[in-house]
Amino acid sequence: MDKELQDLIKKLLTEKKVDYAIGYEKAYDEFSTRPAFVTSAEDTARLIFNKYCINNLGLYLTKLKKNKIALICKGCDIPTVRELVKEKQFSRENVIVIGAACDGVLDKRTGKQPEKCLNCGVKQPKGADFTVGTAKDSTTARNFNDVAEFEKKSSKEKMQFWDRQFEKCIRCYACRNVCPVCYCPDCFAQRSMPEYLNKNVDAEENKMFHMIRMQHVFGRCTDCKACDTACPVNIPLTLLTKKLAKDAKELFNYESGADMDARPPLSTYDEDDPESGIM
Amino acid sequence: MDNKVPQLNIVGFLCNWCSYAGADMTGLGRNTYPSNIKVIRIPCTGRMDPMMIIEAFHNGADGVLVSGCHPGDCHYTEGNYYWRRRYPHLKSLLEHFGIDKRRFHASWVSASEGKKFAEVVKKVTAEVKDWRDNG
Amino acid sequence: MAYLIIKDDIKNLLDELIKVKAVFAPKKDAEDTVLFGKLASGAEWYGDSLLTHTTAKDKVYLQSETFFKIKKDKNGVFLEDPAEPAETVIFGCRPCDARGFDIIGKLFNWSGFVDEYYTKRIQKTTIITISCEKPESTCFCTSFLNGSPVNSTGSDLLLTPLKEGSCLAEAITAKGEAIITGYSRYFKEAGAAEEKAKIEFKTEAEKKITKKLDLPGIKQKLDTSFDSSYWDTAHLPCVKCGACTFVCPTCYCFDITEKAFDNINSERVRSWDTCMSELFTRMAGGVNPRIDTKKRFRQRFMHKFNYHVDNFKEELCTGCGRCIKACPVSIDIRSVIENV
Numbered sequence: 205m206d207k208e209l210q211d212l213i214k215k216l217l218t219e220k221k222v223d224y225a226i227g228y229e230k231a232y233d234e235f236s237t238r239p240a241f242v243t244s245a246e247d248t249a250r251l252i253f254n255k256y257c258i259n260n261l262g263l264y265l266t267k268l269k270k271n272k273i274a275l276i277c278k279g280c281d282i283p284t285v286r287e288l289v290k291e292k293q294f295s296r297e298n299v300i301v302i303g304a305a306c307d308g309v310l311d312k313r314t315g316k317q318p319e320k321c322l323n324c325g326v327k328q329p330k331g332a333d334f335t336v337g338t339a340k341d342s343t344t345a346r347n348f349n350d351v352a353e354f355e356k357k358s359s360k361e362k363m364q365f366w367d368r369q370f371e372k373c374i375r376c377y378a379c380r381n382v383c384p385v386c387y388c389p390d391c392f393a394q395r396s397m398p399e400y401l402n403k404n405v406d407a408e409e410n411k412m413f414h415m416i417r418m419q420h421v422f423g424r425c426t427d428c429k430a431c432d433t434a435c436p437v438n439i440p441l442t443l444l445t446k447k448l449a450k451d452a453k454e455l456f457n458y459e460s461g462a463d464m465d466a467r468p469p470l471s472t473y474d475e476d477d478p479e480s481g482i483m
Numbered sequence: 484m485d486n487k488v489p490q491l492n493i494v495g496f497l498c499n500w501c502s503y504a505g506a507d508m509t510g511l512g513r514n515t516y517p518s519n520i521k522v523i524r525i526p527c528t529g530r531m532d533p534m535m536i537i538e539a540f541h542n543g544a545d546g547v548l549v550s551g552c553h554p555g556d557c558h559y560t561e562g563n564y565y566w567r568r569r570y571p572h573l574k575s576l577l578e579h580f581g582i583d584k585r586r587f588h589a590s591w592v593s594a595s596e597g598k599k600f601a602e603v604v605k606k607v608t609a610e611v612k613d614w615r616d617n618g
Numbered sequence: 619m620a621y622l623i624i625k626d627d628i629k630n631l632l633d634e635l636i637k638v639k640a641v642f643a644p645k646k647d648a649e650d651t652v653l654f655g656k657l658a659s660g661a662e663w664y665g666d667s668l669l670t671h672t673t674a675k676d677k678v679y680l681q682s683e684t685f686f687k688i689k690k691d692k693n694g695v696f697l698e699d700p701a702e703p704a705e706t707v708i709f710g711c712r713p714c715d716a717r718g719f720d721i722i723g724k725l726f727n728w729s730g731f732v733d734e735y736y737t738k739r740i741q742k743t744t745i746i747t748i749s750c751e752k753p754e755s756t757c758f759c760t761s762f763l764n765g766s767p768v769n770s771t772g773s774d775l776l777l778t779p780l781k782e783g784s785c786l787a788e789a790i791t792a793k794g795e796a797i798i799t800g801y802s803r804y805f806k807e808a809g810a811a812e813e814k815a816k817i818e819f820k821t822e823a824e825k826k827i828t829k830k831l832d833l834p835g836i837k838q839k840l841d842t843s844f845d846s847s848y849w850d851t852a853h854l855p856c857v858k859c860g861a862c863t864f865v866c867p868t869c870y871c872f873d874i875t876e877k878a879f880d881n882i883n884s885e886r887v888r889s890w891d892t893c894m895s896e897l898f899t900r901m902a903g904g905v906n907p908r909i910d911t912k913k914r915f916r917q918r919f920m921h922k923f924n925y926h927v928d929n930f931k932e933e934l935c936t937g938c939g940r941c942i943k944a945c946p947v948s949i950d951i952r953s954v955i956e957n958v
Binding site for chain 1: 533534537538541554555561564565567568569570571572573574575576577578579580581582583584588589590591603606618
């Protein structure tokens with residue numbers, strides 16, 4: 205599969221169809237990979253694809269806006285590309301999506317497959333320009349059981365749970381910086397006049413940061429879990445991103461990155477929207 | 484104003500065109516409501532940045548009420564329709580973070596509905612008090 | 619003079635220490651995160667992991683340290699000093715973490731200036747280090763002068779686990795000595811055989827660290843590579859979060875901000891900052907000399923392995939490898955500086 209991938213990219217680079225090919229290469233040991241930026245055909249030999257390729261490379265699209273890019277995507281990363289194109293952050297003509305068939309990735313922290321891979325319907329990528337390899341989708345469909353389970357808790361228990369999580373948070377902003385849809389050049393967390401978020405790090409400030417970030421990515425977050433896997437202290441952010449996906453589905457029947465024509469839920473309205481308990 | 488519940492802070496974001504005038508009307512009509520609510524005037528509920536609601540809770544508000552014109556009556560034609568979509572999502576997200584659903588409310592109050600505004604504030608205060616006392 | 623302590627007695631020792639001091643040791647939580655946390659009992663200590671996810675640095679050099687509070691009462695406005703730090707024990711550090719305290723300590727006492735907040739805390743802190751039995755693929759402490767899995771720099775008491783279910787305890791400073799004399803019933807004198815076993819332990823552990831950097835050579839290369847085109851491509855994968863710097867035992871950059879509650883009540887706080895953040899170099903008026911992501915990326919390596927060596931004759935790195943593990947895109951500090 206690596207060979208097939210390398211040949212395809214070699215071809216794209218020699219034909220000058222792309223300036224950059226973004227894929228994966230081996231990192232510090234055999235259990236880790238890191239994003240690789242390849243510009244010449246000779247350099248493609250370092251590109252690989254295996255079960256440790258957990259990063260969502262769609263992240264780099266907004267950073268290399270002016271270039272033509274070939275992007276290696278797992279099935280679950282393709283919605284990111286669509287979402288960014290939809291938000292006019294990148295033009296679809298400038299990106300060649302190479303779908304890599306994936307049998308599920310391993311979280312380098314736990315060595316186990318994350319939940320998204322166990323119930324994955326896009327192991328064989330859908331909507332890519334080229335596809336490499338074949339894979340079989342999971343037998344179980346994507347579900348929101350874990351979020352629904354968490355929702356059953358009382359608000360006091362939820363508060364305690366998140367307080368414990370955000371006590372750990374060191375506000376390194378890894379979650380924000382690896383998020384493909386968190387591309388604002390001037391994030392609210394960095395605004396100093398007026399200041400929204402104090403530099404002082406404590407559980408309350410951290411919680412406010414995460415609440416506002418989650419609210420900002422609602423209807424745009426494709427639930428790719430990049431933030432969850434990036435967290436150096438293992439805060440289960442997937443519980444939040446999945447909640448966003450669940451709400452978008454249940455309240456507005458919307459799925460980010462799925463339908464290119466659907467309007468994002470918060471940027472449109474319908475005169476017949478339900479009143480949702482407004483007095 | 485009377486029936487104030489001690490030590491309970493509710494932030495009211497009222498739209499300039501309907502609810503703020505409605506709150507005025509409450510006083511003119513000699514209707515009473517708990518003075519726990521601290522009113523902040525906003526241009527339109529469509530302008531209501533969710534960040535400010537989150538910040539209000541962060542800074543210690545026990546409850547938040549956002550009130551605007553009835554659907555179809557918006558001064559800017561469509562602002563409150565956007566709010567009507569934002570509200571259920573925000574409420575659900577805040578609840579997920581552990582902010583009880585009794586603490587965050589929205590209402591439609593027109594400029595002539597002074598009586599309704601008093602009712603809304605009474606109801607919101609009772610709910611927030613219920614949350615504080617019974618957890 | 620070296621002593622022996624039985625491994626099972628360590629928990630009892632911790633229980634005794636908790637009675638008189640605040641004891642911080644690695645603790646594991648429901649998400650498998652191992653962090654230095656305040657112990658309520660010795661049984662809470664989790665000793666099976668090599669490195670905690672973040673360092674013990676934040677127990678001495680707080681992530682947010684309040685310098686003073688501004689308050690008002692009926693006599694007028696006044697300043698309130700923070701509470702005096704409590705007597706603290708950091709238990710279960712690794713030699714690389716402990717060496718970090720030594721490096722930061724030099725910085726906070728540089729050329730006659732004494733940072734009282736840091737110094738006050740470190741004076742009241744006893745650091746008990748445990749030698750590393752099983753270094754991982756990300757470890758590279760042996761590249762540094764004296765760096766090794768049994769290095770004692772920065773520690774007060776060094777425990778080296780030996781094969782027979784006991785640990786060799788060596789007091790490095792008077793604070794470490796005080797622990798041994800104060801709780802002498804747990805310690806018995808060690809003989810020459812145990813000292814020999816420690817040397818064996820050292821060779822065994824060092825064998826597992828395969829990566830060795832040629833630091834003088836790297837320094838030479840970095841001296842001339844400020845404008846190198848290498849940085850143009852090397853920085854591309856980096857997402858410019860601050861994970862690497864916040865989990866680093868030696869990164870010390872900070873920012874001082876005011877936290878205002880109203881017109882009078884406020885606090886002056888020193889918080890960690892990171893050179894990876896755009897805000898770090900943004901000046902009043904909006905000028906930012908390091909707005910370019912490439913420059914920020916370069917700064918981190920240049921500071922650690924070039925500028926700091928010029929000033930202190932040692933690298934601003936202990937080889938713990940936490941930044942490699944914490945990096946969301948697995949950037950390896952070793953290969954970045956080697957490939958310059």
